[in-house]
Amino acid sequence: MRKSDCFYLGKIAKKFSFKGEVLAWLDTDDPGYFEDLQMESVFVELNKHLVPFFIESSRLHKNDFLRIKFEEVDSEEDADRILGAALYLPLNMLPKLEGDKFYFHEIIGFKAVDERLGDIGIITGVNDNSAQALFEIKKGDIEILVPMIDDFIVKVDRENKAIILNTPEGLVDLYLG
Incomplete structure (x- = not known):
């Protein structure tokens, strides 16, 4: 194994x-x-x-x-x-999770879609080494870090392999600027 x-x-x-x-x-x-x-x-x-x-x-x-x-x-x-x-x-x-609950390994490769900005990249990992776990999102050569806060997660769309986010204005813009 x-x-x-x-x-x-x-x-x-x-x-x-x-x-x-x-x-x-x-x-x-x-x-x-x-x-x-x-x-x-x-x-x-x-x-x-x-x-x-x-x-x-x-x-x-x-x-x-x-x-x-x-x-x-x-x-x-x-x-x-x-x-x-x-x-x-x-x-x-592993017990199956439904709704907006997910395992970290399950979302690797999912698209990260912000309601305001659209497609912001692919989730390449989760950094859980700090007080707040972070989505690691890759957009071209840029790495975007988004806190895994329940208020930011609108929907986990397993069917389309996407996580819909609603990030505060300026958070993702900092990386893309």
Whole structure:
């Protein structure tokens, strides 16, 4: 399984018991979704490779963590080997989003259309390394950064692969000026 075919689920944060159980922090707004998913396995990143680990049991722990018992991880030493490792699942296991909610990877390649300015470019990425996530939009040689603010997003048009925006006057004009 290639990492590009997967999404980041979270990471193994700490050991839970002497029997090899671990607590995984899940990078999601709804950790409970993944408890009910009845996952048979997850991919654990070890030495830059995704390795399938089969799950014996899992359940939510204090709302933010998933307590997991993997097959063949039966001791604290076994758990130490996977501590801090990232967890991945195939993209097809993501819950479907509707309306104006979207996954960052889903909108790459979408057209960015401003209601006032028209087509302002193609979304090439999302920068979520700052306090406010930003659309990275490419128009020719120009990179335009638009904050991902709900008030700016008018519509996610999956059928036409476009995001309709209503940006304040001057924001995009700065880049195109």
